[in-house]
Amino acid sequence: MTEYQNEQREALAMVRQHLASLTEHELENLRERTADYLVFRQDVDAFLKKYFSDLCTQTCYHNQLSACCTKEGIITFFADGVVNALESSEEQLETLQERLAFPHQGNKCIYLGDRGCLWQMKPLVCEMFLCAKAEKEVLAENSRARKTWESLKQREKTFRWPDQAILFDDLEEIFIRAGYSSTLMYLHNSPGLIRIKAMRDG
Numbered sequence: 503m504t505e506y507q508n509e510q511r512e513a514l515a516m517v518r519q520h521l522a523s524l525t526e527h528e529l530e531n532l533r534e535r536t537a538d539y540l541v542f543r544q545d546v547d548a549f550l551k552k553y554f555s556d557l558c559t560q561t562c563y564h565n566q567l568s569a570c571c572t573k574e575g576i577i578t579f580f581a582d583g584v585v586n587a588l589e590s591s592e593e594q595l596e597t598l599q600e601r602l603a604f605p606h607q608g609n610k611c612i613y614l615g616d617r618g619c620l621w622q623m624k625p626l627v628c629e630m631f632l633c634a635k636a637e638k639e640v641l642a643e644n645s646r647a648r649k650t651w652e653s654l655k656q657r658e659k660t661f662r663w664p665d666q667a668i669l670f671d672d673l674e675e676i677f678i679r680a681g682y683s684s685t686l687m688y689l690h691n692s693p694g695l696i697r698i699k700a701m702r703d704g
């Protein structure tokens with residue numbers, strides 16, 4: 503098992519364990535905290551569907567290229583796992599856990615299934631990734647799409663970039679206070695991000 507896989511497996515187990523220990527009321531509070539983020543994700547989904555669905559289906563899906571989903575090629579934040587778990591069924595989470603339980607063969611992401619990504623709410627880095635071909639064929643040709651995409655990228659920062667108070671930091675904090683620690687808690691263990699938080703807090 504690779505280090506990447508182990509980190510993912512441990513983080514998922516922690517998230518499931520903690521969420522299972524919460525009351526319905528506490529879970530509801532947690533869901534409320536993610537509400538704005540879910541609206542943002544719906545807006546990104548709608549944008550991608552409108553402008554990129556045909557291109558991605560033709561270029562990558564039909565021929566099973568899935569070029570974006572390379573093996574261990576993406577960073578997942580701890581908060582990605584929390585949001586995904588809140589939005590997933592037990593069965594979906596069990597599928598992820600099973601995937602992570604065995605050594606992974608092949609050169610594609612461990613989470614890539616026959617019908618696409620196995621996450622109910624895929625990691626933010628994946629959601630916001632556009633390959634060079636997609637950028638060139640759509641954004642370079644359509645100023646309206648380009649402006650909308652730029653504005654979505656700005657909104658993305660308000661959830662994960664710690665020059666301001668952000669959801670991804672808050673979600674890590676909740677788990678840290680509950681006694682958990684994960685290498686995927688980048689808002690608390692990446693020197694660069696910690697420095698930005700320190701500058702923010704003066």
Ligand code: SF4
Pocket residue numbers: 570571572576611612613614615618619620621624625628
């Ligand atoms: S997590 Fe999902 S979308 Fe992201 S690289 Fe893996 S399969 Fe692709």
